[in-house]
Amino acid sequence: MKKIMIVEDNDKLRIPLAKHIEKFGYEVITLEQFNDILGKFLEKEPDLVLLDINLPSFDGFYWCRQIRQRSTCPIIFISAREGTMDQIMALENGGDDYITKPFEYDMVIAKVKSHLRRSYGEYAPSQGERMINFHGLTFLPERMELRFQLKSTEVSKKESLLLEVLLERGEKITSRDRLIEKMWNTDMFIDENTLNVYITRVRKRLSDIGIKDAIETVRGAGYRMRCTWEEVE
Template identity: 50%
Template sequence: MYRIFIVEDDDKIGAVLKSTMEKYEFEAKRADNFKELMLEFTAFEPHLVLLDINLPYYDGFYWCRQIRTRSNVPILFISAREGEMDQVMAIENGGDDYLPKPIHLDLLLAKVKGALRRAYGEYAAASASSAELELYGLRLNLSRNELDWRGQRTELTKNERLLAEAFLKRPDEIVAREQLLESLWDDVQFVDDNTLTVNVTRLRKKLEEVGVNKAIETVRGQGYRLNAEALREVRA
């Protein structure tokens, strides 16, 4: 049974979320201590987090960053904020998806199930069939969500790992934005195109952390391309 951690301070909304998750046989827990949230997170060990932005003491962006220091668990933001910048910040701070309030429960459930499949279910099992991808010394560990280059290692979020996997499997080929969106989210019609841009930017930063610069190129109007030549030049 998957465990869902609900971080929502509105009692009415929190109760609806909890009952909905339990209706579909998830084990759900609402956060009680919004000042020491990580204690509850660690004790519950959830498989997925539903996270509001406006919270007592610290906002959801802060708690998302804290969770990311310990876990790659899928994090779905749920918020009344509808601004594009709020959605961008949610992704930049480590979130996997963003749903505006009022919440459409059918869509929420679809996104929860999709995130769990990708993280733990058949999609994850398919990715794990090959534990590592390697291109000119750049290694992607699929089971640990880690990139390694010449002994320099960085940890990736789930979405960053999925993007890296897509690029490493097709070096020097243009990967269409639509294909990348489908590899990250089931319901692409509900995903803002800018969300993909933010995730690609984050992956570029992770590559820079290990010493690989300008490897992912933007192909205007089409998508992105992993420039294998850039890796060869760095290796040389």
């Protein structure tokens, strides 16, 4: 049974919405305290989140960013804000969709079903497909594809091998020799400038999906990943 978390502080909306969603066979998780939404998310491990923007203490944009650092589960914003900029901010902060209030319950159910299919059903990555996640940046080695929020980019085979090592090791330093061995798997001499070319290319791929300065050069030691977007508010 798929679990849906509703993060909405208006009882008159939250309670009937939860009852309606339950009719379709989903387990519904609702919150009455909103000071630690990330903690509740990690505890309950929902398959999808319906998230309001106007919340006590911190808004929905903040909590969406916090969740995105730990999970790629679908997040649908539900809000009375109808402005285009609010919808753009919802997507740029990691949301997958946006529904304006007042809304028809059937529309919410249709959106929920669609995103669950895309993430876990017939449109999801094939079972057993590897995914490497680094603070919300997702890499699918079999597809040679990078994803961040709503953006994605394809990489070459060599770039894929380079990314796989760096992302799996995260903030640990990886030596140039180890990267060369992984990428070329040969005893032949490989010019270090060749590795520099691929580092530059991968940085460009990351920049294309909105991530800059994520690969740090550690002088005399090698390279490591840095979460340069983690503290952005």
